[in-house]
Amino acid sequence: MRINVRVRHGKGEIKEVAEGIExxxxxxxxxxxxxxxxxxxxxxxxxxxxxxxxxxxxxxxxRKIIEIEK
Incomplete structure (x- = not known):
């Protein structure tokens, strides 16, 4: 999964956007x-x-690539 990170921005939120996850x-x-x-x-x-x-x-x-194991 590709994510974009916004540091020192907000209180901890995850949004799905066209490019992946923010x-x-x-x-x-x-x-x-x-x-x-x-x-x-x-x-x-x-x-x-x-x-x-x-x-x-x-x-x-x-920009990070994350792996999540279930």
């Missing part, structure tokens, strides 16, 4: 805090454990 997080990118919040949000939305959500590529970028 995830909004209020966390900064420093110390991996934004990635942890993104994983938590996606796990909650898809009803899986956070350990089942993995960033395949783009860990330090705003």
């Amino acid at each position: 995830v909004f997080t209020s966390e900064p990118m420093e110390n991996n805090r934004a990635n942890v919040d993104i994983i938590r949000q996606l796990a909650r939305k898809y009803g899986v454990n956070s350990a089942n959500v993995r960033i395949i590529s783009g860990a330090s970028k705003r």
